[in-house]
Amino acid sequence: MSDLPIELINKVTWKIPNALCLLGSRSGDEWNGMTQSWLTQVSMEPVLIAASVDRKAVTHRLIDESRVFTVNLWNAEDTRPFVKFSKPAAKEGMTLNERPIREGATGAPIFEEAIAYLECEVREAIDVGTHTLFLGEVVAAGINDDEAEVAAMSHTRMKYGGVKRH
Numbered sequence: 001m002s003d004l005p006i007e008l009i010n011k012v013t014w015k016i017p018n019a020l021c022l023l024g025s026r027s028g029d030e031w032n033g034m035t036q037s038w039l040t041q042v043s044m045e046p047v048l049i050a051a052s053v054d055r056k057a058v059t060h061r062l063i064d065e066s067r068v069f070t071v072n073l074w075n076a077e078d079t080r081p082f083v084k085f086s087k088p089a090a091k092e093g094m095t096l097n098e099r100p101i102r103e104g105a106t107g108a109p110i111f112e113e114a115i116a117y118l119e120c121e122v123r124e125a126i127d128v129g130t131h132t133l134f135l136g137e138v139v140a141a142g143i144n145d146d147e148a149e150v151a152a153m154s155h156t157r158m159k160y161g162g163v164k165r166h
């Protein structure tokens with residue numbers, strides 16, 4: 001790995017098309033929402049969603065403690081929250097960064113503005129290096145807007161991934 005040109009790895013990995021969503025987490029009184037791009041389905045039976053979460057993130061600790069998370073798919077026309085949710089979110093009443101939430105069946109937050117959402121229970125947590133890959137079984141789901149286009153990294157000028165900067 002050390003001989004590989006960092007810039008090249010960055011450029012190529014950044015080309016991988018990814019959705020952008022908000023990952024909801026909660027442990028006790030602590031609630032959070034986090035901008036998440038490394039997310040995909042990895043099994044049909046059980047229906048498993050893989051979310052790779054930075055070991056240093058608040059979200060990591062909350063998922064580790066509660067073993068649940070939510071996936072909140074967002075409207076491509078409203079990508080502003082992704083900037084705000086790239087650091088720990090402020091909770092006021094039932095809002096995170098002023099975005100309304102409700103408590104899901106798993107106890108984790110569901111964003112009222114999400115165009116669709118999944119609630120997941122962690123079945124496996126795999127240490128993959130800088131991140132932990134949480135494999136969550138889908139236990140609940142909902143759609144608020146079936147027509148809206150789902151936000152993706154390509155709708156923003158943001159980037160995530162590549163080689164870790166030191």
Ligand SMILES: Cc1cc2nc3c(=O)[nH]c(=O)nc-3n(C[C@H](O)[C@H](O)[C@H](O)COP(=O)(O)O)c2cc1C
Nearest residue numbers: 035036037038053054057058059086087088158160
């Ligand atoms: C566009 C974008 C995509 C991101 N994707 C991920 C991701 O897939 N996994 C992750 O752990 N952090 C991701 N992050 C970083 C987190 O959003 C950021 O580090 C985070 O707020 C820290 O989490 P915390 O609020 O739980 O501490 C991404 C950030 C941006 C700006």
